Amino acid sequence: MQAIVFANRTGNELAPLNQQYCPALLPVANKALVEYTLEDLASAGVTDVKLVICSDAKKIESQLGNGQQWGLKIDYFLSKPEEQVNSVLSRMSINKDTQALVVRGDMLRSPCLGRFIEFASLMPSKFVHAKMSQRNPAMMMLPAGWKHHELMNWPLETKEVNHADSVAQLLHGECFYLDSLAAYVEASEYVINSRDFCVKGRAIATNNTKQHLIVEAQCQLPDLSKTDVYGAIGEFTKVSPKASLTEGVVVGEYCFIEDSTIQNSIILPNSYVGPQLSVNNKIISQDLMIDPQTNSWTRIEDPSLIAKSVQEPTQYNTLVQRAGLLILYVLLSPLLLTLFLCACINKPRKPIVTDTVVSNDNQPIKVHKFNIASPSFALLPQLWSAAKGDLNLFGASTQFQSKINSSTPYGVYGPVQLNFDETTPIEEVQMVEIEFEQANKPQYLVNLLQQQMNKANTDIVIKG
Template identity: 75%
Template sequence: MQAIVFANRNGNELTPLDQHYCPALLPVANKALVEYTLEDLASAGVTNVKMVISHDAIKIESQIGNGEQWGLNIDYFLSKPEEHVNSVLSRMSIDKTAQALVVRGDMLRSPCLARFIEFSRLMPSKFVHAKMAQRNPAMMMLPAGWKHNQLLNWPLETTEVDHTNSVAQVLHGECFYIDSLAAYVAASNYVINSQDFCVKGRTINTNQPQSCLVVEAQCQLPDLSETDVFGAIGEYTKVSSKAQLSQGIVVGEYCFIEDSQIQNSIILPNTYVGPQLSVENKIISQDLIIDPQTNSWSKVEDQSLIAKSTQEATNYNGIFQRAVLMFLYLLLSPLLISLFLGSLILKPKKPIVSETVINNEQQAVKAHKFNIDSPGFALLPQIWLVIKGDLNLFGASTKYQSKADDSTTYGVYGPVQLNFDESTPIEEVKMVEMEFEQSKKPLYLVNMLKKQFDKSNPAIEMKS
């Protein structure tokens, strides 16, 4: 049976955590939120999954992959942020008579999908309306659920359903929408205190008889056998021997905690916590200290207190690419001269078009192109910006300034640069650029360039 998993929330209600995570990838007890749904699907015997993604699409696909680790076969489908379920399903061209599970994967619920699927199969002609902890757990079976897909739109509707041709199923467990910082903390606390979920790692002995501390591989920890602490600690994390951990804590991967006191707090991945700090009932993510109780936060500039714990590795592939491009640029100099002369003949008053663009360091730089009709050739002078490290060879258009987060990069070539002009609707630009971000860019570019020379068929063909 196929499942369609919606993971297309933008996460604005989780500010400031949305600076670092989309809801689907937000770590809950050191596991991405969407992974809990994928585990539940696998336990229910589902094998094929279509995952609907939008915000941070590249990060989601990179982290989740093809689903092999769960025994799933995952394909991805791009949508607008928080696009309505009916709109997405209509573009999927799904057989309206086929049975399929539709479920949100950017929220947390106790494992229940096996029971829901089994119960729904007993009465295929009726719409099964699930309830968990008096909330809508955002799941339904097709084809009976086609007229009720609005119940999965974000934010989730909680209105009652007409039970004339439907059946209510009450599922045991807890359901968290993760629609606030307080809800995120509550979900994290539930996972580390509940037997419903499997937390990654091995259990180590502490002075907490009813709950346990689960630790992943390659951690360096002090002796915690006499400490009243429970929770989860991610891999490759180092905790100083003089640090004091107490009560419920979650520490993500690649963290470094100095001689500090951590109590009832969440330390998200790649975070450094300096010495002599007292952290209680807080969320710390890199340079952010967040108080979920007051819904307030502050950004810390002093890196001796808290900071990002890891540095970016040197991009040797990028350096090599730039060196190769420099060599090719020299080889192409006769072509560049010819193109300039041709542009000079056609447009003697303005053979070169100049504009100011934003580079990948968010700085304004000058870009030049030939004043000719073929974008593929017209943009060749901008390869110099790639050699300088200002732009990527393939990336989003600098013209539309659509950079959504740090994972998006500007480039010289892309579908927008090669096919669109000022009259193109901005929504279409955003959708194409999101799809381009997920694609194998060199192959995508080859397809775009072919279209430049195929004047008989100017339509854009999307390939990933």
């Protein structure tokens, strides 16, 4: 059986965590949220999965791969952010008689898909309307579910349906939408205390005999045998011998905690917690200190307090690229001068257009382009911004950055820069940017430029 898994939420309701994670990859007890659904599908005997994704598509595909680790075959399908289920299914060209499971993977539910599939298979002509803890667990079977696709759209709603052609199924367990920071903490607490879920690692001895502390490999921890602590600690994490962990604690992978007190808190991956801090009922994600109870947060600028725990991969290649772009900029200076003169002739009052945009370091910068028709030539002055490291050579368009919530780096060239203008519908821009994020960018743009040149050649008329 095929399963169609929707993981196309934007996560705006989880701000500021959406700056670092899309909901599908948000760690819950040190496991990406979507992995809980994939594990449930594998246990239910499903083998083929079509995963519907939008922003952070490249990260999702990199982390999940082809699904082999769960015994699944995962294919990816791009959608607009929070695109409605009916719209996505129609673009998939699914036969109306095809039997398939449709389920959301960007929320959390107790394992139940096996029971749901088994029950639905007993009455294939009936729509099985599932409920879990009086909530909509976001699952349906096709073809009976075609008329009820709105139950799968985000944000989820719990609606009653016409029971003339449906049957209700009450599923045991809990259901979490993770539609707020408080709901995220609640889901994490449930996972580390529930036997329904498998948390990665092994249990170690603590003073808490009722709840377990699950620890992954390659961790350096103090003696916790006399400590009343439970939760989960990710791999390659180091906790100082003088640090104190008490009550419910979840610490992600590659974290470093100095001589501080951590109580009832979540420390997300790659976070550093400095000495002499008392962290109680908080979420820490790199340089973000978040209070889920008041839904407030602060970005800490002092790296001795909290910060990203690991450095970025070596910057050697980046420096070489920037040096290469600088050399290219110098070599192109005669062409730049020629284009400037052409712009002065065609647009003498405004040969250069200047805009203020936000760089990849979130700093306002000035960018310039020639006021000429060809976008590929008009954007050449922005090679200087790429040489300085403010923009990438290839990336998302700066023109739409205020309208799109994307983690994709901004660049001088891309399909939007070469094809679209400010009148283009934002939905079309989003789809193209998502597709470009996953593509081999140089080859993608070479093909695009070749298409433009071929089109330009067909427009040339030779008069005799």
